[in-house]
Amino acid sequence: MAASASSASSSLLSSRSPLKLNSLSSLSWKLPVSVSLPRHHHNQRRRAFVVFAMDAKPTVLVAEKLGEAGLDLLKEFANVDCSYNLSPEELCTKISLCDAIIVRSGTKVSREVFESSGGRLKVVGRAGVGIDNVDLGAATEHGCLVVNAPTANTVAAAEHGIALLTAMARNVAQADASIKAAHENVIDAGKWQRNKYVGVSLVGKTLAVMGFGKVGTEVARRAKGLGMHVIAHDPYAPADRAHAIGVDLVSFDEAIATADFISLHMPLTPATNKILNDENFAKMKKGVRIVNVARGGVIDEDALVRALDAGIVAQAALDVFTVEPPPKDSKLIQHENVTVTPHLGASTMEAQEGVAIEIAEAVVGALKGELAATAVNAPMVPAEVLTELKPYVTLSEKLGRLAVQLVAGGSGVKSVKVTYASARAPDDLDTRLLRAMVTKGLIEPISSVFVNLVNADFTAKQRGVRISEERVILDGSPESPLETIQVQIANVESRFASAISESGEITVEGKVKDGVPHLTKVGAFEVDVSLEGNIILCRQVDQPGMIGTVGSILGEENVNVSFMSVGRIAPRKQAVMAIGVDEQPSKSALKRIGDIPAVEEFVFLAL
Numbered sequence: 001m002a003a004s005a006s007s008a009s010s011s012l013l014s015s016r017s018p019l020k021l022n023s024l025s026s027l028s029w030k031l032p033v034s035v036s037l038p039r040h041h042h043n044q045r046r047r048a049f050v051v052f053a054m055d056a057k058p059t060v061l062v063a064e065k066l067g068e069a070g071l072d073l074l075k076e077f078a079n080v081d082c083s084y085n086l087s088p089e090e091l092c093t094k095i096s097l098c099d100a101i102i103v104r105s106g107t108k109v110s111r112e113v114f115e116s117s118g119g120r121l122k123v124v125g126r127a128g129v130g131i132d133n134v135d136l137g138a139a140t141e142h143g144c145l146v147v148n149a150p151t152a153n154t155v156a157a158a159e160h161g162i163a164l165l166t167a168m169a170r171n172v173a174q175a176d177a178s179i180k181a182a183h184e185n186v187i188d189a190g191k192w193q194r195n196k197y198v199g200v201s202l203v204g205k206t207l208a209v210m211g212f213g214k215v216g217t218e219v220a221r222r223a224k225g226l227g228m229h230v231i232a233h234d235p236y237a238p239a240d241r242a243h244a245i246g247v248d249l250v251s252f253d254e255a256i257a258t259a260d261f262i263s264l265h266m267p268l269t270p271a272t273n274k275i276l277n278d279e280n281f282a283k284m285k286k287g288v289r290i291v292n293v294a295r296g297g298v299i300d301e302d303a304l305v306r307a308l309d310a311g312i313v314a315q316a317a318l319d320v321f322t323v324e325p326p327p328k329d330s331k332l333i334q335h336e337n338v339t340v341t342p343h344l345g346a347s348t349m350e351a352q353e354g355v356a357i358e359i360a361e362a363v364v365g366a367l368k369g370e371l372a373a374t375a376v377n378a379p380m381v382p383a384e385v386l387t388e389l390k391p392y393v394t395l396s397e398k399l400g401r402l403a404v405q406l407v408a409g410g411s412g413v414k415s416v417k418v419t420y421a422s423a424r425a426p427d428d429l430d431t432r433l434l435r436a437m438v439t440k441g442l443i444e445p446i447s448s449v450f451v452n453l454v455n456a457d458f459t460a461k462q463r464g465v466r467i468s469e470e471r472v473i474l475d476g477s478p479e480s481p482l483e484t485i486q487v488q489i490a491n492v493e494s495r496f497a498s499a500i501s502e503s504g505e506i507t508v509e510g511k512v513k514d515g516v517p518h519l520t521k522v523g524a525f526e527v528d529v530s531l532e533g534n535i536i537l538c539r540q541v542d543q544p545g546m547i548g549t550v551g552s553i554l555g556e557e558n559v560n561v562s563f564m565s566v567g568r569i570a571p572r573k574q575a576v577m578a579i580g581v582d583e584q585p586s587k588s589a590l591k592r593i594g595d596i597p598a599v600e601e602f603v604f605l606a607l
């Protein structure tokens, strides 16, 4: 084995300047075109997005109100059609005449929209962060680039969070409604209810910020200014960033149990879906107050009504809902201790101007054939490259997912190294897609960001995660593109100490066997388990009967085991058992495994 190669920090789209894919002149907009790539892209030809002949002005449909500065930018380059409140049918009719569309969260850009465009629609611009209203799969299938504006509304969302917090504490909305209702009834003195609307003070109270990202950080700063004691829970945020503004990062349970106020700022992911539920409301201080300007789905809304009725939650202030607009008969909306706004977090003049400029620049850039740094769906990768790399793409993403789940809360991920062992010459292996997929695996489980080849490096850089790559050049014939991929996270603690290698990093390694990605190494331990379903890792004293004992527990708990593999340092010393399971074991099943005397530590990892 000849050792290695270069270490390169992420460079693709490493700044916000777009990557220019092609020249504009003399090319037609009607079809994606081919452009030559440099040597390290195998001299293959790939399709770029949209290209216009200089004489043909594209048409941009602006389907929801957009700030003037953004409209002006668009008009310099395109015909702009501002048509608001289109019905789905009207949108489908109009779209066949448009090359790009710009929306906020109120317009559904569905599969039907892409189908109705007859191939003309090339760019969707989301003037905001969340892209849940755009069918990304359909966009990609139709070769349509989706871009968003992820940063311009952060402060607006934070300010709205603070507005809801203070208004809720002082019953502003309820008191206002009561006086107005009284005036409609020709001044009913009884409605001048100074005693009913006595509020609570914020100073000295504990605020738990759940999700210490862009918005959460700004909320924390502002709450400190109000004299609140601010704690935060975010398993993936670096503790030093929190300390820098006087905020302590704490566990989820500590945050919800000690808070007088809880403000939600995490993305809606499978892990955060209904994270505030009956079980967690029961752990809260009686009389806690809750603010949500993140996504409605992070709260189990029925459980919140129960918690309000039981007096566990004294008040809630909500900007977002599982279904928007919420049904008219919603008990939550009608609850007297609940204050609501119609998803207004991003709705300030300033944020909308900022978002408008951000999205107009991205859409114009995309129409010119540039890959925008805020693109959220995949550009087209040459079919030949994709076919060969497909299992390695899956392997890369899953190794990233495993590695980040092994990080202990509060550690913060800053330095990741990806090592590719291959007999291919470096020029014959384009690792951008693999690096992007490792990044996707690392970042998506902990964020609302959609990561792909276009935005992976940008996203990593924005989050302060440095991804370096190393090549180990193997002897032999390069039949397959890669032998192994290793992902290492440095300077972190692990939830599973055995995942730390001798050199001190969380280390996971895998390879593709018969087209299927396998995990082959965890820390210093060699294992072999196919990366399908989920995985339990257990460190134990190597002794007879362990596989049977763990297998029996999982069998009794109706959890199907797909693979089991044991890697050990030496007979009767320590061993790591990797168990592939189809279902997520219950808490009690995991506890039973943890209670086996020979088991020293274990962790469940979702793929």
Ligand SMILES: NC(=O)c1ccc[n+]([C@@H]2O[C@H](COP(=O)([O-])OP(=O)(O)OC[C@H]3O[C@@H](n4cnc5c(N)ncnc54)[C@H](O)[C@@H]3O)[C@@H](O)[C@H]2O)c1
Binding pocket: 129, 130, 150, 153, 154, 157, 210, 211, 212, 213, 214, 215, 216, 233, 234, 235, 236, 237, 265, 266, 267, 268, 271, 272, 293, 294, 295, 319, 320, 343, 344, 345, 346, 347, 445, 446, 447, 448, 449
């Ligand atoms: N109401 C609005 O109009 C409005 C406006 C902007 C953003 N938002 C929403 O606010 C939320 C935050 O946006 P952002 O721009 O700050 O995103 P962000 O990606 O910058 O921050 C999200 C943070 O949540 C953390 N996180 C992930 N999983 C977590 C978990 N299980 N527990 C605790 N923290 C977790 C991440 O580590 C990250 O630091 C998103 O849901 C976004 O859609 C709403």
Ligand SMILES: O=C(O)[C@H](O)COP(=O)(O)O
Binding pocket: 104, 105, 106, 127, 128, 129, 130, 131, 153, 343, 344, 345, 346, 347
């Ligand atoms: O995702 C976002 O950016 C916010 O939720 C704001 O959505 P809006 O643009 O519809 O106000």
